[in-house]
Amino acid sequence: xxxxxxxxVIAFLGIVGTLVSGLLTQRxxxxxxxxxxxxxxxxxxxxRQYETKRAMVEAVRDCYVMLNTASLDYHSELNNFWYAxxxxxxxxxxxxxxxxARREHRARYSEAQMRAxxxxxxxxxxxHRRLSRIYGVLKRLDGGFPPRREGESLEQAHxxxxxxxxxxxxxxxxxxxxxxxxxxxx
Numbered sequence: 001x002x003x004x005x006x007x008x009v010i011a012f013l014g015i016v017g018t019l020v021s022g023l024l025t026q027r028x029x030x031x032x033x034x035x036x037x038x039x040x041x042x043x044x045x046x047x048r049q050y051e052t053k054r055a056m057v058e059a060v061r062d063c064y065v066m067l068n069t070a071s072l073d074y075h076s077e078l079n080n081f082w083y084a085x086x087x088x089x090x091x092x093x094x095x096x097x098x099x100x101a102r103r104e105h106r107a108r109y110s111e112a113q114m115r116a117x118x119x120x121x122x123x124x125x126x127x128h129r130r131l132s133r134i135y136g137v138l139k140r141l142d143g144g145f146p147p148r149r150e151g152e153s154l155e156q157a158h159x160x161x162x163x164x165x166x167x168x169x170x171x172x173x174x175x176x177x178x179x180x181x182x183x184x185x186x
Contacts, residue, residue: 057179063108063115064175070101070108071127071168077101078134079161081142086154090142102135117178123171130167134160 077098084090109128116124137152137160147153177183 060115060117061179063111064120064179067105067108067112067116067124068168068172068175070105071124071131071171074101074105074131075161075164075168078131078138081138082154082158082161085138085142086158095142098135098138102131105131116175120171120175120178123167123174127164127167127171130160130164134164 077094078101081090081094081098084094105128109124112124113121134157137147137157140147140152141154141157173183
């Protein structure tokens with residue numbers, strides 16, 4: 001090679017090297033930025049999934065709290081109404097309170113049908129049917145209508161009201177278990 005070509009080749013290689021190093025640096029920076037964006041996107045996705053799950057758990061917990069409260073209120077109003085019927089002192093106010101408690105329970109039970117786990121829904125359904133059965137008996141007795149089935153009496157209604165406490169406790173236990181509340185925190 002001639003003495004003029006060698007410096008030209010060296011200069012050419014220097015220029016190419018400089019350009020390639022710039023391109024490689026840019027390419028590595030783009031890769032690093034892409035990895036960072038992917039990592040950020042994964043983190044945002046995980047955070048959204050966590051928040052969605054937390055919101056769902058919170059909605060179920062709230063549903064269970066409202067269903068439990070409505071069930072206990074309905075049960076209490078049935079018991080109050082039973083005492084009023086037994087003493088012959090059922091008033092329109094007591095009838096209205098009982099009907100309001102029934103409506104509230106039905107609303108909370110309907111919500112639970114959409115949110116509750118199958119094991120909670122099974123016990124909630126049983127509680128709902130028992131409450132409704134007692135309500136029907138007491139309302140028929142209050143209205144002076146004959147019982148639909150044998151054994152529908154004030155005494156039998158009271159027995160069912162008392163027995164329902166165990167079902168309400170079991171429903172609460174299963175609800176707590178469903179949302180992960182340890183049994184020893186009762």
